[in-house]
Amino acid sequence: MNVINGNMWNDGRKVTLSRLLEYIPANEWDWYLYEIDAVGTAPHKMSMQDFEEQVLASAIGIKLSWHEVKALADSLCDVKNFFMAALLKPVEYEFLCNGELDSCLALVTVSDSTKWQVKII
Numbered sequence: 001m002n003v004i005n006g007n008m009w010n011d012g013r014k015v016t017l018s019r020l021l022e023y024i025p026a027n028e029w030d031w032y033l034y035e036i037d038a039v040g041t042a043p044h045k046m047s048m049q050d051f052e053e054q055v056l057a058s059a060i061g062i063k064l065s066w067h068e069v070k071a072l073a074d075s076l077c078d079v080k081n082f083f084m085a086a087l088l089k090p091v092e093y094e095f096l097c098n099g100e101l102d103s104c105l106a107l108v109t110v111s112d113s114t115k116w117q118v119k120i121i
């Protein structure tokens with residue numbers, strides 16, 4: 001397992017989600033977004049608040065391709081909280097939060113605008 005983590009603030013500038021995704025090679029994995037609290041442009045012409053609520057309402061997350069993940073990251077100017085996993089099969093959020101990573105290929109988290117972590121399993 002390769003784990004990279006750090007502070008969201010570096011030399012007075014906040015790290016972007018696009019920058020964090022640079023730690024992950026291009027892939028064909030199925031990504032599932034479980035939590036997002038961000039500022040920027042939501043996909044599908046939704047408001048960011050509606051998108052955030054849709055994501056939180058799904059126990060197994062919102063499925064995205066790598067291309068969609070990259071496009072979402074590029075559309076965000078600030079990320080406060082974020083939880084996304086690349087999975088072999090859909091998994092409920094609570095199981096991932098409890099550390100059950102059997103089906104997990106990668107995990108990207110941002111916590112409280114302070115810390116970030118990228119795990120590649």
